[in-house]
Amino acid sequence: MEVVMLLKKMQQYWMSILKNKKIFMWNYYICKIFAMILIVLIVFTGCGQNRITEKEEKKETVESEMNAEVKKTAQTFRSVYMKEKSELNTLKVKRKIINCLEEKGYAAVDCDNQIDMVNREKVEEFCKAAEKEEQAAVDIVVVFDEGEIIQYHLESMNGKINVRLCQVKWKDNSPQANYYDEYEAYEWKYTEKGYLFLEEYHPPGFDGAPGETGFRVQPLDKTCRELNRKYVMPLGYVLNNLLITNWDNQNYTELDFYDLYEKMYYMKYGKQVPYEANYGGVEYEVPEDEFEEVIKTYLPFSNTEIEKGTFYNSNNKTFRYRPRGLYDCEFPYEPYPEVISYEKLQDGTLKLTIEAVWEIRMLDQAITSELMIKPMEDGSFQYLSNKVISSDQNANAGWYMPRLTEEEWEENYSNN
Numbered sequence: 001m002e003v004v005m006l007l008k009k010m011q012q013y014w015m016s017i018l019k020n021k022k023i024f025m026w027n028y029y030i031c032k033i034f035a036m037i038l039i040v041l042i043v044f045t046g047c048g049q050n051r052i053t054e055k056e057e058k059k060e061t062v063e064s065e066m067n068a069e070v071k072k073t074a075q076t077f078r079s080v081y082m083k084e085k086s087e088l089n090t091l092k093v094k095r096k097i098i099n100c101l102e103e104k105g106y107a108a109v110d111c112d113n114q115i116d117m118v119n120r121e122k123v124e125e126f127c128k129a130a131e132k133e134e135q136a137a138v139d140i141v142v143v144f145d146e147g148e149i150i151q152y153h154l155e156s157m158n159g160k161i162n163v164r165l166c167q168v169k170w171k172d173n174s175p176q177a178n179y180y181d182e183y184e185a186y187e188w189k190y191t192e193k194g195y196l197f198l199e200e201y202h203p204p205g206f207d208g209a210p211g212e213t214g215f216r217v218q219p220l221d222k223t224c225r226e227l228n229r230k231y232v233m234p235l236g237y238v239l240n241n242l243l244i245t246n247w248d249n250q251n252y253t254e255l256d257f258y259d260l261y262e263k264m265y266y267m268k269y270g271k272q273v274p275y276e277a278n279y280g281g282v283e284y285e286v287p288e289d290e291f292e293e294v295i296k297t298y299l300p301f302s303n304t305e306i307e308k309g310t311f312y313n314s315n316n317k318t319f320r321y322r323p324r325g326l327y328d329c330e331f332p333y334e335p336y337p338e339v340i341s342y343e344k345l346q347d348g349t350l351k352l353t354i355e356a357v358w359e360i361r362m363l364d365q366a367i368t369s370e371l372m373i374k375p376m377e378d379g380s381f382q383y384l385s386n387k388v389i390s391s392d393q394n395a396n397a398g399w400y401m402p403r404l405t406e407e408e409w410e411e412n413y414s415n416n
Helices: 002-018 027-077 078-083 090-102 120-131 222-232 256-271 290-297 303-308 408-411
Strands: 107-110 136-143 149-157 160-171 175-182 187-190 195-199 212-216 284-287 319-323 338-346 349-355 367-375 381-391
Touching: 027 149, 027 160, 027 175, 078 090, 090 107, 090 136, 107 120, 120 136, 120 149, 120 187, 222 338, 222 349, 222 367, 256 290, 284 290, 290 303, 290 319, 290 381
Parallel strands: 107 136
Antiparallel strands: 136 149, 149 160, 160 175, 187 195, 195 212, 284 319, 338 349, 349 367, 367 381
16 A cells, blocks of 8 residues: 555656646656556556455455364264363274264364274265366365364365365364465375375475375275284384384394383383483483393393393493484484284284385385284283385485494584
């Protein structure tokens, strides 16, 4: 508006000059032309501002309509929310919520892709239409902890997918719209395995959360899911290399026992190791029995084998332990594992085929491996070996950060 007012004042000024009979004729024509240009600028500036205003108003209207729609979606499972408040974060209750959404015709899945998507046929049809560059639309509801949901509205046309999404949280027992976004997918794909990946473009240097989102559309065998939750997910790909390394009880030098000590301590006791990390570098002496007990619970190695793969002090029978610090912290967006098949061998061992789903690279098979496990009669188990079958060239276990070598640790922390 300030630009328009300025142009109007300039127009009035020059028109007053035109009326001055003392001005030379050629100046008169020049000024007249300039005045006409100013008039055109005023008209187009006004039209441009009107278009911007209309666009903003349309976006606000769409956002308001979607906020209302998603709050209505959340109301479909309000009874479950009210009844199961203390267990909203469990798979059991998330299934109940997803069942309510299924009855109302929504395509729905949980945020961790641990529950089969309901009404998946709608998403399958949408993906087929999008691949053919046909016009189509679908809604996908994703269930998070605490009864929170995000509803995605996808529209395809000419090979492009436009995304609108709205997040709803609960406050005072009522669903409240918390966040809204819309974008054209920078890249998208529907894989043979049955994953739909969408990417929101982020410029170089963007330091927020990744723009990639993945939905498992195709169902997964129930037993595979149970085996994954029991044996694989507690370890996963975070801060250890057990699932991305070839190893067995004869060849295990590439395994990092310190990583496994941290992960397996939590698996065994349900809490973190009792040694505080320090980004400035710190080391502890962990009693022999404490360290070896944790490792031997889940791995078939003797005390001697564990000591060879660590820094062991035989004088006071302790293991030197250095928590990860500033210089060997790991990239935060690792993949998650999926057991896609299993086989029970004659000696009772299990062979699990595992694939890494890495959303930020839009890969549903970043690494494939075969993990051998020995279940015990008391319900415990041991990992026996792992064999990497294949690795996508875009993955190559790029998320894993090895711990500092002795030389690197001294270089970074010796002066602290």
